Amino acid sequence: MIDRKEIMDIVNDYDADNIKVGTVGSHSALDVFDGAVEEGFNTFAACKSGREKTYNQYFRAKRDSEGNVIRGIVDEASVYSRFDEILNSKNQQKLVDDNVLFVPNRSFTTYCGIENVENNFKVPLVGSRNLLRSEERGMDYDYYWILDKAGLPYPERVNKPEDIDELVMVKLPHAVKTLERGFFTAASYEEYLDKANNLLDRGIITQDALDNAVIEKYIIGPVFNFDMFYSPIEDEMNKLELLGIDWRFETSLDGHVRLPAPQQMTLSEHQMNPEYTVCGHNSSTLRESLLDKVFELSEKYVEATQKYYDPGIIGPFCLQTCIDKDLNFHIYDVAPRIGGGTNVHMSVGHSYGNTLWRKPMSTGRRVAFEIKRAIETDQLDKIVT
Incomplete structure (x- = not known):
């Protein structure tokens, strides 16, 4: 694991007036970029060849003579033959020279490799670098281990x-x-x-x-992904925030459930077993009497990460849950970074985040807002690793 002090030394040399927000061009990158632009930052997308046009053409930013964005959200996009080329020393140095704070998403850790992210990517990450490993099921100290330590509910395991x-x-x-x-x-x-x-x-x-x-x-019930945020620099209000809730569209599962049972029974063998490939998201709200439970679950998760993964969760995280017929929550997955469904809230904001902050507040904007507040209060060291 890269020593946090080494990252702090890099951040201390950044030009705080010219910070850029960067991430891998995939997953929830558009929300990250949209939020960054809303909070006055320039943006950087690390793209893979063949998947770059979304970022360097269709959502490319255009600014006026005073630097105000009048269209788009991506100021700069570097295109690599593979995502992990961002790990090359010269590419990392360019990010550092450009004062980039990097927001990790699932694509980043998957395509670049968790060990590389932990040990070789010497660019300041907004969030908890050491917690990213907990998302890898089956590894020591994964999110199941954290849930156990926190006393949090998750679906019962079957051993064999x-x-x-x-x-x-x-x-x-x-x-x-x-x-x-x-x-x-x-x-x-x-x-x-x-x-x-x-x-x-x-x-x-x-x-x-x-x-x-x-x-x-299997938990029979609806799925809710709770997009949470923990601010280590908040000193007046609660540090924990519920920003929004989303749920997934999955192929070919959603195609199956749209078919009447008699038609499902006529499917050929290769169509019979649905796949669970996430292809989109939608927004949701939760019955208000259940919100206290969401905060209770989140507080326990935060406390466990602080105890076992010092300094603990920083910024966005997502508790992915099912709710059974008795209104009990079961956490089936945890994302210790920005969730995959937050694009549904970009520009318009999350329903709960908007209510809390009295303006459109998606997860991407909340990340950028945290960066902005950290710069203004000289506390960048508390939100990067």
Whole structure:
């Protein structure tokens, strides 16, 4: 892990009047850039060749003679043949020379590799560098471990496939789509074998991933992703904020549930098992009587990260939950960085964030606002790692 003092030394040499906000051009980057522009920052996108036009053409920023943005949100985009080329020393040095504060997202850690992010990427990150590893299921001290330490609820684990005696979710990565899932459900060992073999034959999952899959009892209920924010520099109001709630559109799952049962039964074998590839998000709100519980869960998570992952969570994080018929929460995933669904709130803001801050406040804008406040109060050292 790069020593935090080394990052502080880099930040101390930054020109605070010319800070840029950067991230990998993927995931929730548009929200990051939109929020940065709203708070007066220039923006930088690290793009992969073949996926760059969204950032360097269609959302390219145009500024007037006084530097005000009159269209778009991306001031500068560097295009690499691979995302991990950003790790090259010369590319990192350019970011440092340009006073870039980098906002990590899931694409960044996936395509660049968590060990590289921890040990080789010597650019200041807005957020908790050491917590990014906790998102990797099966590693020591992953988010399940944190949830255990915090006493937080999550779906009950099934130790081995032979023990499946009710509907479960088998969680493992997709073999081809790096960011996506090869998840499937099963209600018995026989169904597990049938579906696993089908997915193996189609190249959707690998045997190694299957051998290391997490099996959880399926929670029947709606999904809510809580987009939270923790501010270490807030000294008057509560440091914890609920900014918004989103939920996912997943292929081909959502296509399946749109079909009447008789049509589902006529699907061919290769169509039968739905995939859980996230392709979009939508916004949501929560019954107000349940909001206290959301804050309670989030407070416990924050406290656990501070105890076991010093300095703890910084800035945005996302608790991904299901709610059962008795209104109990079950945390099925934790993102210790900006969530994947925050683009649904860019420009218009999150419903709860807007209410709290009395202006449009998406997660991306809240990150930029935190940077701005840290610069103004000389506390950048408290929000970067």
